[in-house]
Amino acid sequence: MIDARAARNDPDEFRRRLARKGAAEQFDAWLAADERWRAVVPRVDELRAKTKVKGKPTPEQLEELTKVKGELKQAELELVEADAARELLLSQLPNPPDNSVPDGYAEEDAEEIRTWGEVPQLDDPKEHTDIGRFDMERAARLSGSRFGYMIGDTALLALAVYRFALDAVAAEGFLPVLPPVLVREEAMYGTGFFPTDRSNIYALLEDDLYLTGTSEVALAGLHMDEILEELPLRYAGFSTNFRREAGAAGKDTRGMFRVHQFNKVEMFVFCEPSASGEEHEHLLSIEERILQGLQIPYRVVNVAAGDLGAPAAKKYDCEGWFPAQQRYRELTSTSNTTDFQARRLGIRHRGSGKSPETIHTLNGTAVTDRTVLAILENFQGDVPDVLRQYGAPATVSR
RNA sequence: GGAGGGGUGGCAGAGCGGUCGAAUGCGGCGGUCUCGAAAACCGUUUCGGGCUUUUGGGUCCGACGAGGGUUCAAAUCCCUCCCCCUCCGCCA
Secondary structure, X not given: OOOHHHHHHOHHHHHHHHHOOOOHHHHHHHHHHHHHHHHHHHHHXXXXXXXXXXXXXXXXXXXXXXXXXXXXXXXXXXXXXXXXXXXXXXXXXXXXXXXXXXXXXXXXXXXXXXXXXXXXXXXXXXOXXXXXXXEHHHHHHHHOOOOOEEXXXXXXXXXXXXXXXXXXXXXXXXXXXXXXXXXXXXXXXXXXXXXXXXXXXXXXXXXXXXXXXXXXXXXXXXXXXXXXXXXXXXEEEEEEXXXXXXXXXXXXXXXOXXXXXXXEXXXXXXXXXXXXXXXHHHHHHHHHHHHHHOOOOEEEEEOOHHHOOOOOOEEEEEEEEEOOOOEEEEEEEEEEOOOHHHHHHOOEEOXXXXXXXXXXXXXXXXXEHHHHHHHHHHHOOEOOHHHHHHOOOOEXXX
């Protein structure tokens, strides 16, 4: 959620920035609704003040009170309506992009920042399904399409990758967390997945619970409605993630590349507003170090404004090389969500000033199951030595 | 799943129709004392919103888990929901 007061004070600047995400009209609609609301508030406050009587009222006062309360009821009705309209529009506004984010709306509009590693020259690169042991057919029979089993050496390799990543980020001061994956609606709203991304979330209607698509939800929600004493706080969550992949029909249908369920080690940071830029670069550097440790060739891109998603003000993706596809594909992603999630979740801290100040939050991927696929495909079954101490086999076969 | 108890400020914990945004203690902050510190003593200390402001503030409104209701008046009474605790049952 954006800072309403700040937006009110500098509407032109907010409109300019939001226009880069295609939300200029939405912003104007909110501004109008906000103005209407602000017109009703003083009227209600004034009438309420009139209803305040100390002690037992006299008969004359009683008569006056019933009159005022009639007016008040009407005004309060208006207020509720105006407030709901303004709140709804506000909740739908995305986080304005940072000025260092490139223009554009598509994945291709991202700006390449650098590449690392040598792309392997392979005559006839096999895909992960032909190297590791994935059982897609039986998983489909059990759960439907876009599910898979990882079996044997492949399972051990995956577990080693998670553990390797967890160690790497723990060394950077991130506290390991095994979070809930089933959360309430408020947590989804607070993190900005609702209302924008609702179609990608699995819902358990019987219980009003939702399966998280990333442990970011549970990690951000960890400090919901709190005033934090010490910052920064850095966490690393490991969880299984669930995504409906609505709108990805026909896309990446081969193997385990894009599935409804996968595992991920996720970094999450709560920090002071002035520190989030630096924290973001730090998250990116950790992601790169992990990919380098695993010897996966990759490139880093600065994602275009219109492709950011609602909560992010800036996002870097690290894309690993996939030999069979002959292209770089997203492996990790780190976002600076500035105060967008923290404001929705009510997370603040006591700064130098008078009243508590909304903090900033950031997230970044350490590794996912897709990282495992990148290892399999780039080395065609050989396993990086660093993973041996975490229980990975020397080579993976089917 | 069954039976009971409870949710109040950063924490603990009173209040159970009006004088309560809320006693008291702890913690925090400022001060006195001291070479310095501790102790003691004095003062201060919830959050959100609108308007206003010579940026110190001023002013009004809202909030005692959430939402509804009763009443001239609700932290206090009633209803629904959420959460926590205890006992029993079940269970990895």
